[in-house]
Amino acid sequence: MTPKSGNTKSHDSWTGDPAQLLRVGAGFRLAEVDPGATPGYAGGRKGAELDLAAGAARLGELQERLFAQSRSDATADSVLLVLQAMDTAGKGGIVRHVIGAVDPQGVALTAFKKPTPEELAHDFLWRVERRLPASGFIGVFDRSHYEDVLIGRVRALAPPEEIERRYGAIADFERRVADAGTRIVKVMLHISADEQKARLMERLDRPDKHWKYNPGDVDERELWPQYMAAYQTVFERTSTLDAPWHVVPADAKWYARLAVQALLLQALEAIDPQWPAATFDVAAERARLAAT
């Protein structure tokens, strides 16, 4: 399950490997990441549009192979994209524009909300386990078990020793999931506080966006430094070889979409799924069919 290094061949305007450039490694400091940057990409907004379309075609083909492979091998690999971010950072746009280009039949999307009473009566990973992608699927988590160490920590929704326990539990859980054949791609979309302010203001300015606005968003915004500290801790405790974190600058939506697509493409290229061989006698079936 060691990720192969590789470059996304279909993307001509990348000047560096996004997986390497965006990966959270030793000594990583979130505070040093510029949310307005576009690391490793030289094509600009126009180039990104073309590269996103080319990447979508490639992603579609790889997804179909991944799915096909799983039809005759129930232990075949799967992919899990975990999306975390502050409000308005663009998780929805990733789902719509990157995941939306893939055949819906091969995608398993879960938007995790505030836990229900039933979910709270179980360990925090219980509801997550149930939503893991089956063999051959691309799973997408819009929010995830990381909420339990982000808002969970900032809002003290559990005792400190319970929050502390969770980091190790997550690392163990993700190691098992990876060992069982799921390639995990963890992404934090990183926007600046100023950009969030502008995006929230736009939601207030447009009646067709009012439904996306929640007064609670401003309450959370006032805890920005605490959230950034909680993310820093998440990165230090849970960016593992099995499931590394990537911090994707997201003030430029076009960059964030292209970068997440590139990370997904690399995960699929590392799996390198193949069309499965026929499990029947092709000539015999052709004769049977011809006779009908």
Add this chain to the structure above:
Amino acid sequence: MTPKSGNTKSHDSWTGDPAQLLRVGAGFRLAEVDPGATPGYAGGRKGAELDLAAGAARLGELQERLFAQSRSDATADSVLLVLQAMDTAGKGGIVRHVIGAVDPQGVALTAFKKPTPEELAHDFLWRVERRLPASGFIGVFDRSHYEDVLIGRVRALAPPEEIERRYGAIADFERRVADAGTRIVKVMLHISADEQKARLMERLDRPDKHWKYNPGDVDERELWPQYMAAYQTVFERTSTLDAPWHVVPADAKWYARLAVQALLLQALEAIDPQWPAATFDVAAERARLAAT
């Protein structure tokens, strides 16, 4: 819940109302439908490509409104597309090309397979109930409870009196679902036996399609007349005002996709979802946000 009649305004090459033309009404005979026809559409394959793209944009906007409406009203409407067909008729293509154009966050897709032992230990509608779309969602059933009166009948998977019971149970079930706010769009994609043969042969000819071929498909094909009779009975017993059936000629894939899109558009236009009013004081929130 009575469907409004209406025409799909965005589709210029329709010469008739697809919902009316394709709906199963009194005296309907499946045997009289030409699977190669393209009723009500004069644009041909080229026109269909343009109309499908225009329709996708309109579908996307209506879906977002439907979803938005449900955020502040948990009793808001939903849509359920039920897809039934013989193998290779193009259900997967509908999901990919019609549903695939909609934001995945607003779609709930279920592909019903052979029932599991747990599902068989319950009434046949048990697993269906669990997959009904929540308020604001477009649910899609790739196969459905109708399998239980199609293959169920043809293969005698249940006693005749149990099969008989199910038609009434389905009508009652769908009436309740419709009354509770789900607009049900039932579609049979209708291909000819010759077209199926050609499509199955193509799967045998192409190694990248072998995974889609199942020797059992030929066994089912040999029961073609029995399946057509079972469909005819389904239409007579379950095409109701609450949930009418539509038979969509599907030898021309481009027509089938455009027609199903048009039926979905009409369902959404009949709901006519509106952006919900703000549930907060917009000016006060603007001031709060500005102060951060």
